[in-house]
Amino acid sequence: xxxxxxxxxxxxxxxxxxxxxxxxxxxxxxxxxxxxxxxxxxxxxxxxxxxxxxxxxxxxxxxxxxxxxxxxxxxxxxxxxxxxxxxxxxxxxxxxxxxxxxxxxxxxxxxxxxxxxxxxxxxxxxxxxxxxxxxxxxxxxxxxxxxxxxxxxxxxxxxxxxxxxxx
Amino acid sequence: xxxxxxxxxxxxxxxxxxxxxxxxxxxxxxxxxxxxxxxxxxxxxxxxxxxxxxxxxxxxxxxxxxxxxxxxxxxxxxxxxxxxxxxxxxxxxxxxxxxxxxxxxxxxxxxxxxxxxxxxxxxxxxxxxxxxxxxxxxxxxxxxxxxxxxxxxxxxxxxxxxxxxxxxxxxxxxxxxxxxxxxxxxxxxxxxxxxxxxxxxxxxxxxxxxxxxxxxxxxxxxxxxxxxxxxx
Numbered sequence: 346x347x348x349x350x351x352x353x354x355x356x357x358x359x360x361x362x363x364x365x366x367x368x369x370x371x372x373x374x375x376x377x378x379x380x381x382x383x384x385x386x387x388x389x390x391x392x393x394x395x396x397x398x399x400x401x402x403x404x405x406x407x408x409x410x411x412x413x414x415x416x417x418x419x420x421x422x423x424x425x426x427x428x429x430x431x432x433x434x435x436x437x438x439x440x441x442x443x444x445x446x447x448x449x450x451x452x453x454x455x456x457x458x459x460x461x462x463x464x465x466x467x468x469x470x471x472x473x474x475x476x477x478x479x480x481x482x483x484x485x486x487x488x489x490x491x492x493x494x495x496x497x498x499x500x501x502x503x504x505x506x507x508x509x510x511x512x
Numbered sequence: 513x514x515x516x517x518x519x520x521x522x523x524x525x526x527x528x529x530x531x532x533x534x535x536x537x538x539x540x541x542x543x544x545x546x547x548x549x550x551x552x553x554x555x556x557x558x559x560x561x562x563x564x565x566x567x568x569x570x571x572x573x574x575x576x577x578x579x580x581x582x583x584x585x586x587x588x589x590x591x592x593x594x595x596x597x598x599x600x601x602x603x604x605x606x607x608x609x610x611x612x613x614x615x616x617x618x619x620x621x622x623x624x625x626x627x628x629x630x631x632x633x634x635x636x637x638x639x640x641x642x643x644x645x646x647x648x649x650x651x652x653x654x655x656x657x658x659x660x661x662x663x664x665x666x667x668x669x670x671x672x673x674x675x676x677x678x679x680x681x682x683x684x685x686x687x688x689x690x691x692x693x694x695x696x697x698x699x700x701x702x703x704x705x706x707x708x709x710x711x712x713x714x715x716x717x718x719x720x721x722x723x724x725x726x727x728x729x730x731x732x733x734x735x736x737x738x739x740x741x742x743x744x
Contacts, residue, residue, distance in 0.1 A: 347592040350735045351707040352521045352699045354681040355530075359615040360666060363605030363631030366562055390535040398617035405556035407674070434548035444550070448679050451532030453523035453698050455679065474550065477543050501536045511544040512551070512675060 356448040358398040361414060370413035371424040382494030384422035387415050390502030394419020400449040427462055440468035457512040460497050461487040482508040521704035529694040551675035551736055558601045558670045568634040570646035578628035580609025580647035582725040586716060589640040589732045596640025597734060603668040604644060606630045611652030621653060651689055662689035675736035682730055685709045707733060
């Protein structure tokens with residue numbers, strides 16, 4: 346008989362002093378080859394920013410990890426490396442993607458979504474995970490070019506709501 | 513056949529008694545994926561997160577002694593089969609003995625303790641065990657109109673696979689405030705809430721003397737931590 350897992354609880358808004366560290370928002374050196382800055386806004390069901398101090402944003406895959414927080418207008422920014430294509434355990438090809446997790450006051454459990462890359466049209470079209478996302482929400486999981494980097498907004502609720510994954 | 517991850521013991525996203533969920537809970541259903549697609553991939557590399565030898569003793573991070581009741585938190589991280597999970601990063605943060613966080617976002621109803629920060633880190637050993645020495649945080653008043661929150665310590669864990677990433681809180685067994693706390697009561701299952709209770713262990717209490725401490729046991733059960741190649 347499997348043990349009952351420990352349930353999630355909200356991070357609350359008072360974690361900054363403990364979880365943030367120097368350089369936590371940079372998974373890779375910004376000057377290294379392939380480094381890309383991803384920035385975006387986190388918005389709630391009224392279109393208001395989920396602003397400082399509330400939202401902890403983590404971007405990770407099996408090979409990298411970045412942690413940051415939204416500012417007073419709900420913006421976050423991380424420096425990451427575009428990951429290679431992946432493969433599921435049952436052998437399906439996955440387009441390059443990163444996981445983005447949000448922990449915040451008002452989130453009793455993290456919300457997890459995936460960031461896909463705009464220069465991977467073909468791989469994205471064949472990606473089995475994107476294929477499970479309702480069609481009207483699929484495009485929003487593909488980051489869009491923005492200056493030197495990429496833009497990826499996260500809308501927690503309502504119009505333009507981001508697709509989140511069972512986690 | 514093992515299907516331990518099918519039990520969802522987590523709170524719902526929308527729980528109106530905890531008001532901040534109302535505008536932040538997604539309206540749409542989350543997308544459900546087969547478990548073998550990405551949940552079981554190796555967890556994020558957290559090696560960049562700084563960890564120093566004394567990071568698990570929150571009573572010795574300053575020149576003086578912190579105020580409050582000293583506690584020894586003896587934890588163990590296990591998978592759903594009860595096996596210890598090694599190399600899990602455990603990060604904790606908490607209020608001080610008067611209910612104040614060092615964090616600049618704290619509303620500052622209560623005084624700071626110059627000898628207490630309230631942040632710690634540890635890595636589990638080969639048997640999944642970790643220890644923190646700290647002080648018992650006080651309950652503190654919540655947002656306007658809500659009750660005092662029960663004493664609690666926030667905990668963040670990075671397990672071996674992506675789906676074992678967990679942030680939660682632990683509470684003190686027998687605290688009458690737990691029954692009135694919207695955040696604790698958002699957990700739909702009583703057995704799951706009990707997973708978050710620190711239990712007094714009289715055997716391990718350190719009696720007498722200036723550094724005596726009350727010992728608590730806590731077992732954390734991680735989802736996905738027992739992933740094997742057989743599970744897809």
